[in-house]
Amino acid sequence: MPFKNEKLNWEDLRLFLWVAKAGGLSGASALAGVSAPTLSRRMTGLEKALGATLFERLQSGYRLTAQGEELLARVQEMEEKSRAIQQWQKHLDPRPVVRITSGAWTSVFIARHLHQLSERQSGPRIELLIGADFLNLSRREADLAIRNKMPEQQGLARRRIGSVAFAVYGSPCYVENNPQAQSEERFEACDWAALTAGSATGLSSSWLQERIGESPRLSCSSPHSVLEAAISGAGLCVLPRFIGGSEKGLVCCSDPIDALTHNQWQVSHDESRWSPSIMQVSRSLFELFRQHQDSFV
Amino acid sequence: MPFKNEKLNWEDLRLFLWVAKAGGLSGASALAGVSAPTLSRRMTGLEKALGATLFERLQSGYRLTAQGEELLARVQEMEEKSRAIQQWQKHLDPRPVVRITSGAWTSVFIARHLHQLSERQSGPRIELLIGADFLNLSRREADLAIRNKMPEQQGLARRRIGSVAFAVYGSPCYVENNPQAQSEERFEACDWAALTAGSATGLSSSWLQERIGESPRLSCSSPHSVLEAAISGAGLCVLPRFIGGSEKGLVCCSDPIDALTHNQWQVSHDESRWSPSIMQVSRSLFELFRQHQDSFV
DNA sequence: TTGTTGTATTTCATTAATGATCGTTGTGGG
DNA sequence: CCCACAACGATCATTAATGAAATACAACAA
Numbered sequence: 250m251p252f253k254n255e256k257l258n259w260e261d262l263r264l265f266l267w268v269a270k271a272g273g274l275s276g277a278s279a280l281a282g283v284s285a286p287t288l289s290r291r292m293t294g295l296e297k298a299l300g301a302t303l304f305e306r307l308q309s310g311y312r313l314t315a316q317g318e319e320l321l322a323r324v325q326e327m328e329e330k331s332r333a334i335q336q337w338q339k340h341l342d343p344r345p346v347v348r349i350t351s352g353a354w355t356s357v358f359i360a361r362h363l364h365q366l367s368e369r370q371s372g373p374r375i376e377l378l379i380g381a382d383f384l385n386l387s388r389r390e391a392d393l394a395i396r397n398k399m400p401e402q403q404g405l406a407r408r409r410i411g412s413v414a415f416a417v418y419g420s421p422c423y424v425e426n427n428p429q430a431q432s433e434e435r436f437e438a439c440d441w442a443a444l445t446a447g448s449a450t451g452l453s454s455s456w457l458q459e460r461i462g463e464s465p466r467l468s469c470s471s472p473h474s475v476l477e478a479a480i481s482g483a484g485l486c487v488l489p490r491f492i493g494g495s496e497k498g499l500v501c502c503s504d505p506i507d508a509l510t511h512n513q514w515q516v517s518h519d520e521s522r523w524s525p526s527i528m529q530v531s532r533s534l535f536e537l538f539r540q541h542q543d544s545f546v
Numbered sequence: 547m548p549f550k551n552e553k554l555n556w557e558d559l560r561l562f563l564w565v566a567k568a569g570g571l572s573g574a575s576a577l578a579g580v581s582a583p584t585l586s587r588r589m590t591g592l593e594k595a596l597g598a599t600l601f602e603r604l605q606s607g608y609r610l611t612a613q614g615e616e617l618l619a620r621v622q623e624m625e626e627k628s629r630a631i632q633q634w635q636k637h638l639d640p641r642p643v644v645r646i647t648s649g650a651w652t653s654v655f656i657a658r659h660l661h662q663l664s665e666r667q668s669g670p671r672i673e674l675l676i677g678a679d680f681l682n683l684s685r686r687e688a689d690l691a692i693r694n695k696m697p698e699q700q701g702l703a704r705r706r707i708g709s710v711a712f713a714v715y716g717s718p719c720y721v722e723n724n725p726q727a728q729s730e731e732r733f734e735a736c737d738w739a740a741l742t743a744g745s746a747t748g749l750s751s752s753w754l755q756e757r758i759g760e761s762p763r764l765s766c767s768s769p770h771s772v773l774e775a776a777i778s779g780a781g782l783c784v785l786p787r788f789i790g791g792s793e794k795g796l797v798c799c800s801d802p803i804d805a806l807t808h809n810q811w812q813v814s815h816d817e818s819r820w821s822p823s824i825m826q827v828s829r830s831l832f833e834l835f836r837q838h839q840d841s842f843v
Numbered sequence: 844t845t846g847t848t849g850t851a852t853t854t855c856a857t858t859a860a861t862g863a864t865c866g867t868t869g870t871g872g873g
Numbered sequence: 874c875c876c877a878c879a880a881c882g883a884t885c886a887t888t889a890a891t892g893a894a895a896t897a898c899a900a901c902a903a
Contacts, residue, residue: 256579257632259556259624275880282553284862289881299635308869308880316638323631327556330624335554337620338596341613571851581892586852605850605899846903853896861888870879 261295262324263331265303268292269321273310325388332389345526348376349534350385351395352450353472354489355513359395359534362541366533373526381450386516392527393534394516397451407516410538413545414510415453417503418493419485430485430502436460440484442467442475453487453509491544505546513538558592559621560628562600565589566618570607622685629686637821644827645673647682648692649747650769651786652810656692656831659838663830670823678747683813689824690831691813694748704813707835710842711807712750714800715790716782727782727799737781738762739772750784750806788841802843810835 264281267288271277274285274292281288292311296303303317313321339346349359356377359366366375378391386394387402400407417435424430429438441461444454445468466484469475479486480498487506493499515535521527538545561578564585568574571582571589578585589608593600600614610618636643646656653674656663663672675688683691684699697704714732721727726735740762741751754762763781766772776783777795784803790796812832818824835842 257628257635259560259628262628262631263556273880285881286863286883287861290860299638301635301638306881310880319634320631323627323634326630327624327627330620330627331554331556331559333623334559334617334620337616338554338598341596341598572849582851583853583893584891587890603851607850844903846901848899848901850899851897854894856891856893858891859888860890861886863884863886865882865884867882868880870877872877873875 257298258295259327261291261298262327264288264291265295265320266324266328268304268311269313269317269324271310272312276310329388336389336392340524340526345373345524346376347373347393347527347530348378348391349393349395349530350378350380350391352381352397353379353444354451354492355395357472358489358491358541359537362537365537366530373530375530379450386518389518392517392521392524393531395534396514396516397511399512399514400516404519405516406519406521407514408535410513410515410535411542411545412510412512414490414505415487416490416493416501416505417485418479418488418496418499418501420480420482420498421500423479423482423484424500424502435485435502440466442469442478442484442486444468444472444475445470452511453489456506456509457487490546491541494544510546554595555592556624558588558595559624561585561588562592562617563621563625565601565608566610566614566621568607569609573607626685633686633689637823642670642821642823643673644670644690644824645675645688646690646692646827646831647675647677647688649678649694650676650741651748651789652692654769654773655786655788655838656834659834662834663827670827672827676747683815686815689814689818689821690828692831693811693813694808696809696811697813701816702813703816703818704811705832707810707812707832708839708842709807709809711787711802712784713787713790713798713802714782715776715785715793715796715798717777717779717795718797720776720779720781721797721799732782732799733757737764739764739766739775739781739783741765741769741772742767749808750786753803753806754784787843788838791841807843 264277264283267277267281268274271280274288277288278285292304299320301316301320302314303320304311305314336346336348349356351359356379360377363375366372376391378385380391381396385391386400386405395410397413417430419427419430419439427439429435441457443457467475467478469478475486476488476492476496476499478484479488480496485502487509488496488499490501490505493501515531515538517527517531521531561574561580564574564578565571568577571585574585575582589601596617598613598617599611600617601608602611633643633645646653648656653676657674660672663669673688675682677688678693682688683697683702692707694710714727716724716727716736724732724736726732738754738758740754742765764772764775766775772783773785773789773793773796775781776785777793782799784806785793785796787798787802790798812828812835814824814828818828
């Protein structure tokens with residue numbers, strides 16, 4: 250401390266994050282749990298303390314200036330560390346939390362076999378987050394990730410957990426009534442159910458989009474809805490084999506789709522080692538995929 | 547944000563840092579600029595929010611528990627990022643600040659040639675910090691460092707800036723009156739001035755301590771005082787040649803001390819590149835040492 | 844023992860921060 | 874063109890946080 254450190258209030262930085270993310274005071278007010286007038290004052294105070302103009306005040310909300318963007322990047326690095334603290338805090342609990350992020354379908358698979366990851370009472374609690382980006386891992390929004398490509402960032406530990414294949418599925422009734430489902434004409438002749446663009450994390454959705462040209466008959470944001478739709482005979486859908494193959498109400502009506510077959514990787518932080526519960530879940534998860542590897546290909 | 551994030555007040559974390567560093571409320575109160583009662587309340591509040599016991603309350607102050615130590619390590623990582631913000635802020639100023647850390651004698655050398663580093667009005671302002679540890683560089687307490695060994699951490703960029711040699715110096719008057727100063731008997735027969743253990747950052751102090759056995763006649767915490775003492779004839783001292791050689795009031799009375807000759811390195815962050823002023827000072831500093839390299843050996 | 848010095852905590856008056864409300868200002872739709 | 878809407882800014886009563894002073898407590902020295 251050279252001399253009197255001009256005091257930079259860390260709480261202001263935290264609120265700045267909310268305002269920057271929400272793009273305005275009213276949105277941030279709801280998210281951060283403080284009122285808009287307070288946010289207004291804190292932000293002007295922060296600008297004064299830093300001697301920088303962080304926002305353009307528009308009628309439509311707050312827009313970050315170039316300086317604001319620079320600050321945001323730095324505060325996000327602080328947020329990353331703060332998340333590490335929050336996670337550390339959760340592990341103080343007698344029942345710590347392990348956050349797993351994966352694609353939509355993989356999260357369904359994990360949920361189905363949850364009992365293998367964590368004992369009913371004694372084991373750590375599990376949070377399943379759907380996302381396709383490594384970011385939520387490097388920013389400490391999750392502890393473990395299942396991803397379809399190898400991470401290139403350093404600081405991330407990875408284990409290959411085998412490949413996953415996709416195929417076309419439909420209800421026995423629908424397939425019987427629509428023989429084209431068994432042939433290559435299926436893309437034009439049949440109805441389809443798919444994930445919406447927003448919730449799709451993998452390649453299968455865009456691959457299907459390319460084939461059927463237009464929007465599918467049914468777009469769902471939840472994988473569960475896609476399954477229900479297909480089972481009820483609304484149409485066909487593209488599923489990982491580990492989902493479709495174990496679904497009694499569906500029959501496979503295609504070969505595995507070569508273009509969609511890819512490897513899966515389990516990724517975690519290098520520093521996750523300090524947490525016994527993360528390590529435990531990581532091992533159980535790896536073991537879970539190993540046990541079911543036959544149903545993936 | 548999974549759901550309602552239990553709000554962790556970042557300002558509490560910042561205050562926690564002061565309490566942990568000061569080892570008590572009263573010390574932290576002076577450093578952080580808030581009163582002890584407030585700190586007491588904030589710390590109990592933080593403990594409650596985290597659900598952890600961070601301190602042992604002793605009569606002699608606060609002592610960190612194991613959980614407190616764990617939190618400290620994590621908050622220090624936040625502090626590092628916050629320092630990056632403060633430094634970014636200073637570079638918003640029309641006259642940005644570049645912080646240089648080095649050993650006691652090197653900082654004297656830099657101060658003497660400051661005009662070569664920064665123009666009188668237009669150039670960046672300079673902060674000279676004395677320290678021996680790479681920590682203050684990796685923790686963003688400084689931008690540039692002059693060190694006597696190669697950094698092993700990654701993320702630090704290094705340039706070798708030549709070697710530095712030491713010798714024994716004294717005032718002409720003292721050396722004339724004490725002929726032993728010219729011989730190996732000088733360590734026992736002469737008076738000495740040296741840096742105190744607290745302010746000594748290099749090897750020369752401990753080397754001298756080993757030779758003269760007892761404490762020197764004069765121990766100063768400031769290099770300037772050591773110089774003044776030697777010039778006024780109080781005794782001998784060990785100096786880098788780039789200091790002693792340019793001091794009119796001193797004469798060299800030994801060969802260069804081989805055991806103390808070592809290389810010097812200029813170290814900076816890899817990410818310093820984004821700041822033009824740091825780069826400018828870095829280049830000037832390197833150039834400065836290159837120009838004077840003859841006076842070092 | 845007893846006084847002294849350092850510490851943290853409690854009390855309470857003061858101060859500062861907060862949020863409901865209203866006013867203002869643009870934007871976009873009819 | 875006008876009007877409803879949404880957003881920020883200002884005002885002021887309310888609430889929460891703060892710090893000075895007093896208290897309590899342990900360690901240390903005489």
